[in-house]
Amino acid sequence: MTNKDTIELTNTRYRLGYHVSARSGWINDPNGFCFFDGYYHVFFQHHPHSAEWGPMHWGHARSKDLVHWEELPIALTPGDKEDEDGCFSGSAIEKDGVLYLFYTGHHYYDDGDKDHFWQNQNMAYSTDGIHFTKYENNPIIAKEPGDNTHHFRDPKVWEKDGVYYMILGSQGEDGVGRAIVYSSKDLLEWEYEGPISKANGLKTEGFMWECPDFFNLDGKDILLLSPQGIDAQGKDYLNLFQTGYFIGDYDYKTATFTRGEFHELDKGHDFYATQTTLAPDGRRIVIAWMDMWESPMPEQEDGWAGALTIPRELRLKNNHLYMTPVKELETLRAEELKHDTTTVMKELCLIKDALSNELLIDAPLDKSEEQELIISLKMSENDLVLLTYSNKTNEFILKRNDKDDLRYGTIQSCDKLSLRVFIDTSSIEIFINDGELVFTERFYTEEKPEVCLSVSEKQTISYTVYRLENDAVSYN
Template identity: 45%
Template sequence: MTQHKQAVEKAIKSINQAKEEVSKNHWRLNYHVASPAYWINDPNGFSYYKGEYHLFYQHHPFTPQWGPMHWGHVKSKDLTHWEHLPVAIAPSEDYDRDGCFSGSAIEKDGKLYLMYTGHKWTGDNHDTDLEQVQCLAISEDGINFEKLTNNPVIGAAPEGDIHPNHIRDPKVWKHGDEYYCVIGNKTKNEVGQVLLYRSADLLEWEFLNVAAKGEGNFGYMWECPDIFHLDGQDVLMMSPQGMKPEGHLYHNLHQSGYVVGELDYESGKLGHGAFQLLDYGFDFYAPQTTVDEKGRRVMVAWMAMWESDMPEQEFEWAGAMTLPRQLFIKNGQIISKPMPEVETLREGLTEYEHVSFEGDHVFKDVSGDSLEIDVIIEAKEATRFGLKMRMNEELGEETVLSYDCNEEFLTLDRNKSGKGLDGTRRTPVKLHDNELHLRIFIDTSSIEVFVNDGEKVMTTRIYPDPTSTGIEFFADGLISVKKLKKWALGKSVGVSPIAASGLTE
């Protein structure tokens, strides 16, 4: 048995010993991907291979804290029902002894190639004492992976104003007859940038250029870059570290967003417009996209944030993935919507139309901890309105989504959401014909709010008491709930599609 196979087996054994106890935790999510046990962060290797979606993730399979990174693995036929698979890659060689950091996947000659960053510490200072190189692991079946014997495929950093140690998170794609990859980096003076490489065969890589670099308040390191073509334009998506707050923007520790422009494949330079956020909530980082057989551009991100409280760690797990979201470009901005396949989880429709009120209002049978709400609210005479979710008056728990008609801001408030977390996030939102359209996905420890058909999204983890299931609408003047639909959503992670309706593990 190879060193790598031994390392994978050790990780699998650790997870199997813990997963049954972890599954009993009341905050375990029903329809969001999380590992069966222990820590996860960035999505990796998101790909469509042999008729199935494969999603890998950064994983420490021994504790619920960040540690030497492995790649966990799930797959799905429909982006909704996910099956847990064995750990795909584990630290085992000198070049990745302290972690198989983030990367991506691509199919070539019927095989699935994972391109990842091999990481090792060279001293005690984790900001300066490190080496990062780019490596490949290859699979014939999409499940069992072997590392390339002549790794790394990209060793030392290129010459120029390129930090030699912080060089990670390769995202690979094919354009024409050649392969390209973009890698996160920073300058020697701590300015975030991305590097572009080209290859004929995924094995030999040529450095082309610094594709894009930050100016002004654009962070000291760009992590997890992704370049793709969408609706006639090129998009660079990345996660800048170190952006400073500006008004209502950039209040998370690190941000995730994009620029729209055009990549010149000859010069390796990306001309682009201004940076825009992908999500205006608390818990969204390191998004990665893939394209499926229908040509849809699908994105998923880590539904957590660095240095944030994670109360689930007490129960031997930490971190989860967002719902997969389909991306579009409209008026130079990315619109993100839940994949339509999530609708297969719907059970038991409750529906209301044209209900007008002021003050507080509770709709019968609109409550729960695993549900979807689709609501259109006409502001009428109100200056402020919204809804409280995961409510329990006795415990004083609620997560509040409120719209201010005068300021034209939507606010997500988790100051009373339960254990561990607090704060508010705000984003400007304009009413359409004096109406606000919200599509809200509530899971046992998360909320995702899609605003006006995906113009804005706000994502947060919350940790309420399991009895906090109330939902209450409020308005400080007359509003009309023009349409309200609510469905319970079934469990879909770790459940086969056939068994999903019975909610059996």
């Protein structure tokens, strides 16, 4: 990835230890998440020449265990006729020992208006999973269908019963978001099947559906996507753009998806543009961009911006997607620092110098009295991240010191609260009750913060603290 014009990293104060990022420069959406030739591969939208969004390349990393990642050369560089202004998001699939990438070519018109563009779909391929050749007959889909606007991107490809399918995020000519599907027998010639689902309202389900992913999980079909333009509704849909899912049933013969309502997947400030893959053992693994367009990114001053979340396993239970850290992340545990069962009277410091840690907390709940538990990540008496739980409402409220807006989430009534928290240099990911509720957040401090637990009434808890490896990503 060496390039004389590549921006240099000038400070490592916020650099993450076990999250995929770029050596330097900007990244956003994960792309092409797959398992090929003994490795998990993840690509990502990348601008290597600055810490700002720019003409999108595909950065690339691979891992044998979803934990330890190595940087690989940039896989796709824009500038050819089919992708002159950017290689936008897409996916990967293996066929006959060849890894195929599908991506959107982005093109601006000559009027200087960044909202005036057109998009097509392209393919590249590799036999070694490292060096990619763009298909000589690109584009494979030259233009959007006639009932679509110019928003036409982010292909996700899968195979079923010998036929390949491609779902794309799009906007119908009526101005509302939708997902459209194409089919192919050879990955080269694609036939338009039509829209499989569309927003039921501009403000309720969005004007554009980005980064669609489609898969079957526990007997149901899941459409995972990032709608743009949903208005906040009470304590829901509070980010600029959302990421969530529809659960339903897909009829391949009629290309129709009968589905329920939209649910957010992660309730934090910094979670967008998910992509999943099927692990060799059958697990459905998801990863996302661990930032948001409206989020502050102080690391830009240091020559980089953006990272990906830890990989998470998806499970479907009670018509709800549960999201838990993949089991492989247990190998990140370098040392057990604490393991105790104790009674908290008011406040307990769980981690003194949090830098690269995993924290497990189990707290029995007594429904006969009101209880409030507060987990705080703080420095010098200033709360960076404050998460408050009330057993009266089963609600969590998250507050960040650098944002004015709160985030909310609820869980089902329960007799025990279980939390699993991953802390990296500038990120915290909180998994509640086996992933029933998840918050993903970035934070910024040059100190080593503390993690404390506060209670409103005397509370017995069990907790374990691990020190994690902080050099799990290698840059060549």
